[in-house]
Amino acid sequence: LAKTTQPISMDSYEGQEVNITCSHNNIATNDYITWYQQFPSQGPRFIIQGYKTKVTNEVASLFIPADRKSSTLSLPRVSLSDTAVYYCLVGERAGRRALTFGSGTRLQVQP
Amino acid sequence: DVKVTQSSRYLVKRTGEKVFLECVQDMDHENMFWYRQDPGLGLRLIYFSYDVKMKEKGDIPEGYSVSREKKERFSLILESASTNQTSMYLCASSPDGGLYGYTFGSGTRLTVV
Numbered sequence: 001l002a003k004t005t006q007p008i009s010m011d012s013y014e015g016q017e018v019n020i021t022c023s024h025n026n027i028a029t030n031d032y033i034t035w036y037q038q039f040p041s042q043g044p045r046f047i048i049q050g051y052k053t054k055v056t057n058e059v060a061s062l063f064i065p066a067d068r069k070s071s072t073l074s075l076p077r078v079s080l081s082d083t084a085v086y087y088c089l090v091g092e093r094a095g096r097r098a099l100t101f102g103s104g105t106r107l108q109v110q111p
Numbered sequence: 112d113v114k115v116t117q118s119s120r121y122l123v124k125r126t127g128e129k130v131f132l133e134c135v136q137d138m139d140h141e142n143m144f145w146y147r148q149d150p151g152l153g154l155r156l157i158y159f160s161y162d163v164k165m166k167e168k169g170d171i172p173e174g175y176s177v178s179r180e181k182k183e184r185f186s187l188i189l190e191s192a193s194t195n196q197t198s199m200y201l202c203a204s205s206p207d208g209g210l211y212g213y214t215f216g217s218g219t220r221l222t223v224v
Binding site for chain 1: 115144146151152156170201213
């Protein structure tokens with residue numbers, strides 16, 4: 001998996017848009033960018049995956065510039081329940097390997 | 112929905128005991144994984160398995176072993192529990208080893224005293 005760098009923590013308030021940026025300078029041609037979310041006392045869960053440009057689902061949007069050396073996870077109008085750790089992973093979409101999680105970004109949403 | 116079930120939510124064991132953590136998945140996934148999570152250290156991979164009776168070491172296999180006799184079940188074994196193995200243990204499964212589609216269990220919080 002490509003090495004990724006993301007902020008250790010972020011703070012926000014309810015109703016704000018939160019953008020978490022992940023750097024992955026050595027991303028390979030076949031690599032996808034995937035984000036997982038982990039609530040306290042639970043296992044991580046998949047939230048979004050993309051290869052280029054923009055991907056949007058009911059939870060978040062993922063913006064990937066043309067050079068793909070970074071990506072931004074965007075959470076619109078966060079609520080207290082979005083308080084969680086967010087992990088950015090970069091690698092092939094399928095293959096015989098195990099996910100290696102970094103420390104992630106701890107998002108704290110305040111009222 | 113895929114379900115990954117870990118047999119115990121909380122477990123307290125004594126130093127030197129042999130400990131079994133059980134994990135069962137119900138979606139016929141090929142791949143299963145064991146991680147531990149500690150404050151400030153994120154998730155660290157202990158062992159994983161891509162097939163029945165097959166296992167591969169992860170980043171921190173020392174002090175652990177695993178067993179996969181059936182496709183749906185992946186057991187983590189602490190041969191002789193020590194206090195530094197006090198941790199949250201998370202099991203996961205996926206249809207393949209890639210980035211997409213990992214499903215995690217709720218975790219077992221193990222305390223070794």
